[in-house]
Amino acid sequence: MELETTINGRRVSLTFANGEFLAETLRRYGYLSVKRGCNTGSCGLCTVWLDQRPVLSCATLTARVAEHQITTIEALQEEAEAFGRYMVAQGAEQCGFCSPGFVMTVLAMKRELSNPTPEEISHYLAGNLCRCSGYKGQMRAIQEFMEVE
Amino acid sequence: MRHLQQAVAKIDGLALVKGVPAYTSDLDLNNNVLVVKLLRSPHASALIRSIDVAAARALPGVECVLTHEDVPQTAFTLAGQSYPEPSPYDRRVLDRRLRYVGDEVAIVAAVDEASATRALALIRVDYQVLTPVLDPASALDNAELVHPESVHTNFEIGCDPSRNIAAAHAVEQGDVEAELAASPVVLEQTYHTQAQAHCMMETYRATTSLDVHGRLQVMTSTQVPYHVRRHLSRILDIPRNRIKVLKPRVGGGFGGKQTASVEIFPALVTMKTGKPARLVYSRPEAFSSTTTRHAMALTVRLGADRDGSLRAIDIHCLSDTGAYGEHAPTVFWVVGQKTLPLYARARACRYHGHAVYTNKTPGGALRGYGATQGTFALESALNELADQLGMDPAELRLKNLITPGDSHPVLSGSLPGEPARLASSTLDRCITRGCELIGWEEHYPRVQLSDTRVRGYGMAVTMQGSGIARIDTASVLLKLNEDGFFTLSHSASDMGQGSDTVINQVAAEVLEVELEQIVSSSFDLDTLPYDPGAYASSGAYVTGNAALRAAEDMKAQMRAAVARLWSLADGARVDYADGIFSGEDGQTMSLAELAQTLCSFEGMDQLVGKGTFGGETSPPPFIAGFAEVEVDLETGECVVSDYVAVVDCGTVLNRNLARIQVEGGVVMGIGLGLYEEVRHNSKGRLMTDSFMEYNLPSRLDIHDIRVVFEESVEPTGPFGAKSIGEVVCNTPAPAIAQAIANAVNAVNAVNVADVGNLPRLYFRELPITPEKVLLATLGADAAD
Numbered sequence A: 001m002e003l004e005t006t007i008n009g010r011r012v013s014l015t016f017a018n019g020e021f022l023a024e025t026l027r028r029y030g031y032l033s034v035k036r037g038c039n040t041g042s043c044g045l046c047t048v049w050l051d052q053r054p055v056l057s058c059a060t061l062t063a064r065v066a067e068h069q070i071t072t073i074e075a076l077q078e079e080a081e082a083f084g085r086y087m088v089a090q091g092a093e094q095c096g097f098c099s100p101g102f103v104m105t106v107l108a109m110k111r112e113l114s115n116p117t118p119e120e121i122s123h124y125l126a127g128n129l130c131r132c133s134g135y136k137g138q139m140r141a142i143q144e145f146m147e148v149e
Numbered sequence B: 001m002r003h004l005q006q007a008v009a010k011i012d013g014l015a016l017v018k019g020v021p022a023y024t025s026d027l028d029l030n031n032n033v034l035v036v037k038l039l040r041s042p043h044a045s046a047l048i049r050s051i052d053v054a055a056a057r058a059l060p061g062v063e064c065v066l067t068h069e070d071v072p073q074t075a076f077t078l079a080g081q082s083y084p085e086p087s088p089y090d091r092r093v094l095d096r097r098l099r100y101v102g103d104e105v106a107i108v109a110a111v112d113e114a115s116a117t118r119a120l121a122l123i124r125v126d127y128q129v130l131t132p133v134l135d136p137a138s139a140l141d142n143a144e145l146v147h148p149e150s151v152h153t154n155f156e157i158g159c160d161p162s163r164n165i166a167a168a169h170a171v172e173q174g175d176v177e178a179e180l181a182a183s184p185v186v187l188e189q190t191y192h193t194q195a196q197a198h199c200m201m202e203t204y205r206a207t208t209s210l211d212v213h214g215r216l217q218v219m220t221s222t223q224v225p226y227h228v229r230r231h232l233s234r235i236l237d238i239p240r241n242r243i244k245v246l247k248p249r250v251g252g253g254f255g256g257k258q259t260a261s262v263e264i265f266p267a268l269v270t271m272k273t274g275k276p277a278r279l280v281y282s283r284p285e286a287f288s289s290t291t292t293r294h295a296m297a298l299t300v301r302l303g304a305d306r307d308g309s310l311r312a313i314d315i316h317c318l319s320d321t322g323a324y325g326e327h328a329p330t331v332f333w334v335v336g337q338k339t340l341p342l343y344a345r346a347r348a349c350r351y352h353g354h355a356v357y358t359n360k361t362p363g364g365a366l367r368g369y370g371a372t373q374g375t376f377a378l379e380s381a382l383n384e385l386a387d388q389l390g391m392d393p394a395e396l397r398l399k400n401l402i403t404p405g406d407s408h409p410v411l412s413g414s415l416p417g418e419p420a421r422l423a424s425s426t427l428d429r430c431i432t433r434g435c436e437l438i439g440w441e442e443h444y445p446r447v448q449l450s451d452t453r454v455r456g457y458g459m460a461v462t463m464q465g466s467g468i469a470r471i472d473t474a475s476v477l478l479k480l481n482e483d484g485f486f487t488l489s490h491s492a493s494d495m496g497q498g499s500d501t502v503i504n505q506v507a508a509e510v511l512e513v514e515l516e517q518i519v520s521s522s523f524d525l526d527t528l529p530y531d532p533g534a535y536a537s538s539g540a541y542v543t544g545n546a547a548l549r550a551a552e553d554m555k556a557q558m559r560a561a562v563a564r565l566w567s568l569a570d571g572a573r574v575d576y577a578d579g580i581f582s583g584e585d586g587q588t589m590s591l592a593e594l595a596q597t598l599c600s601f602e603g604m605d606q607l608v609g610k611g612t613f614g615g616e617t618s619p620p621p622f623i624a625g626f627a628e629v630e631v632d633l634e635t636g637e638c639v640v641s642d643y644v645a646v647v648d649c650g651t652v653l654n655r656n657l658a659r660i661q662v663e664g665g666v667v668m669g670i671g672l673g674l675y676e677e678v679r680h681n682s683k684g685r686l687m688t689d690s691f692m693e694y695n696l697p698s699r700l701d702i703h704d705i706r707v708v709f710e711e712s713v714e715p716t717g718p719f720g721a722k723s724i725g726e727v728v729c730n731t732p733a734p735a736i737a738q739a740i741a742n743a744v745n746a747v748n749a750v751n752v753a754d755v756g757n758l759p760r761l762y763f764r765e766l767p768i769t770p771e772k773v774l775l776a777t778l779g780a781d782a783a784d
């Protein structure tokens, strides 16, 4: 199958198999930041933006993204670095495999919520698993990042 | 210090946060790579009567289908351990006998995923289904055997497959039975710890190909690249010099990737077809067909005087190693090794029992490696003993702890008749500090918040090791490049914990240069010195010590080179500080000048420093952990509202990485205590093979965690450091169990008068789910 859509601000046409999910397609087209930890919508690693809203790309059919805006962290390098500086200052990224999906969710949250409480932050990010960090360092990094800007 | 004891950012941190391609599946791009898939046993115990792969082989796009008839029948272990491995050689690549649901039946390789999946469905297997052994308690001397054939071991580990025993072991110091008989207070209880899954976010994966020289190239997400190469060489019967191993960034390991679960399958495909091959485990495969933390039943007997002086500690362990014995003997030993020495004041101690085979997902290495299970049992028993004595559990521990200068025959590095000596510990201070921070005096054992909400308090202490004493030995090479920066090569195999960063910090500290002046090389085994890998908490201590020695060697060589270039007389001094060499006559030379000269015709002497280190002892890091758990008496729901971990890891080399290690480990321990459990059904099928079924802690489950360091100085450690990676997950489960018991028990345990008159509830089986809490409290009410 084929469709036209926009990825990271560029028009692209995608060829994909019937029933293929977006995470698979994106990786095949070289958007290697997109990681998968479960492929069943329960870890958050594959989070990208669809029209500026975070979605799980492993649970989004590629066929549904025609004429939409897809954003991966490859297009948000400056913002990711700005947040990333707080993350590395905490040591909160360890293996880093969960990071792209986590950062995409954090950056979306920043656009959506102003002055969120720690509870609101935790709820927004509840679907993003991390086995390494224990979550607390991520929270400290987020709070510093949200306050500074 | 310039770089150490500071919060230095991980050298790969920013790149990983920004999502740069760094992991195995990011780097193995090749349009012609074959997709490998495995057919797995649907039965917990079965024999293959016949297997028909004709239709699968005939399918277009299928390049190769392999069964037990097509692969080498060498016996081996997949455990990533130094040779001779203690683990039994009890597996084959593919076997006619299938020992658990998920055991490999056949290997398929095809041009794409869809063809490989279709081919799997076309394989016809006639199984003779056998009765599985599922309950470890009845595995011993069961009529059904998991391994009816004999099993090779490299040395005596007590393996007896004719009794379903994978390993057996006993150590005793003093006369435990006599001390117990003489003890006025005796406690005996049995504790159960469950199988836990690693759940690293990147599942197991490897990609293989033949390189330009026809060597087998294996890119793999592993903690043990050198051991992987040795295993492959043995199984495939090709010399190690024909195998090249590449280790990219690893998306988490936690001990899981200390077992070579996947590499052999694509490697076989590449050897058979000459083509590149890739195997990526799905999440269900990662759950069902790799390894778990060994489930254990531990019976603890304690004997004490009325004043709380321990007389005897006896721990008997039954460990469930599942279908194969990867790490079965060593995890088993560590249970005793990393618990008994804690209480060196006890006059006698013993650890004994065995690890049994069952027809389930194999046990293996998981952060804590037996110490976690042993700590749960021993520390829970200590807490119960404190209740029996009417004593503060903190005081009971302080009375019996090992202190620096004490020796103990079970401490790692001990030789017969020569018990190892503890050189550093601040555990007593860790306990006192933790009591202050959690408010032990005011709050222990419980604070009633309302009729239905109670906060309970609990504690535990623990130790681990730093590397494997007298065995694991690592090397570091340090090259001075032509414009004055260094390349530091090692194979410590960073899996996210930050060893690449910490090892660089140690070298930069010695060499007195900026961190950026040292580049880390840890990818291609062809260019790296030997290192057993990332396990046994060895990174900072073992490889860190090797880095320290390599940097000192480099510094000495540089000074000598400067002396030669200046044609100084023997014994003339060359000083070095902050990248500048200076002589007695006021001459100076920069590091960059020296490097350029040495790489040119004029100097003609490329410098390479080296350091090798293996520990005679395995200095234990210590933690005192304190839990505050809020219990809802109506629902049984337990929330760890506050956790305090006070840590002695020697000198803290990197403040932020050490803190995160503690926080991550504590959360893994909370998972073990309250949430996580690998469960099988009555037929041996895994019921928890997704994140929907397996209850991994999410950020909503985690509340306050406070980490404090009480640094000691370990004389054998690099700049005084000990390890941190594993010790961190041991205290939560027993501390939480005690806190919950304290919350639900109406008895105030420090009130001596009440003790013995009222029944007390304890939680001796992990995980402590709301159902268990409710059942226990209902049962207690009914008994009143």
Ligand code: FES
Pocket: A035, A036, A037, A038, A039, A040, A041, A042, A043, A044, A045, A046, A047, A056, A057, A058, A059
């Ligand atoms: S991979 Fe998409 S949610 Fe886990």
Ligand code: FES
Pocket: A092, A093, A094, A095, A096, A097, A098, A099, A129, A130, A131, A132, A133, B201, B251, B252, B496
């Ligand atoms: S950093 Fe490893 S899973 Fe989050």
